Amino acid sequence: MRQRFEGTDNYVATEDLKVAVNAAIALERPLLIKGEPGTGKTVLAYEIAKALGSDLITWHVKSTTKATMGLYEYDAVTRLRDSQLGDERVKDIKNYIKKGKLWEAFEHQGGRPVLLIDEIDKADIEFPNDLLQELDRMEFYVYETNETIKAEIRPIVIITSNNEKELPDAFLRRCFFHYIRFPDAETMQEIVDVHYPGIKNKLVAEALRIFYDMRKVPGLKKKPSTSELLDWLKLLMVEDIDADSLAEKDPTKLIPPLHGALLKNEQDVHLFERLAFLARREGAARPGQ
Secondary structure (H helix, E strand, O other): OOOOOOOEOOEOOOHHHHHHHHHHHHHOOOEEEEEOOOOOHHHHHHHHHHHHOOOEEEEEOOOOOOHHHHOEEEOHHHHHHHHHOOOHHHHOHHHHEEEOHHHHHHOOOOOOOEEEEEOHHHOOOOHHHHOHHHHHHOEEEEOOOOEEEEOOOOOEEEEEEOOOOOOOHHHHHOOEEEEEOOOOHHHHHHHHHHHOOOOOHHHHHHHHHHHHHHHOOOOOOOOOOHHHHHHHHHHHHHOOOOHHHHOOOOHHHOOOOOHHHOOOOHHHHHHHHHHHHHHHHHHHHHHHO
């Protein structure tokens, strides 16, 4: 029976996202997911694995990550040191080969695993090209042991990108692509309901109004994301801040309470402080008109 992803109880998947996931599974191609930070790209891989009853193998890419690390790493330095010490382990070179995440996924036993290659755009520009053949053929060669590692079952490959770098065309051709659009208010309400069932509707409505108004402010360096909205709502509940307090129209309180959950750099805080100052000055000028 063909595997299909229909979302989970903890993850609100839009119809177009479900179509993209299932298309990538059917085509047996990597699914390249892009979108704003905080829109659930990484979490998606976890939820796909949960929904399909598959094991998840994660490879979190850093700026120093090389594509070969996903295949294997040969520790020649340790082998040389052990040979100088007369260690018997040096007779078998396999003792000095560390399997990478692709090797782990290719050899996985017990069903089709989900392989997450997270934030591929953090690595060097050559990183995606260096994985083309391995992801296409689902095999690679180990020179030190003269063996070919081949996947018996193609893993479901999920690749995320924050658009920090353009990915090569040759790499893009081998992927099924989906951009996670920022959720509209209705979808966001569903997401909030999943995470905080029973939360007061009035509080959510006012919080969402403020949240989307903040995202529209021109000049904002980092727009608050879905994950930051959820953190903010949690703090509002912990501090027992109600909808009426949020809705207060006092221009001196233009920055919402507990804004540190939403605004993540000093430029954006200063921007809102300037807007509050201008609102106060405009309010002060009116009585004398």
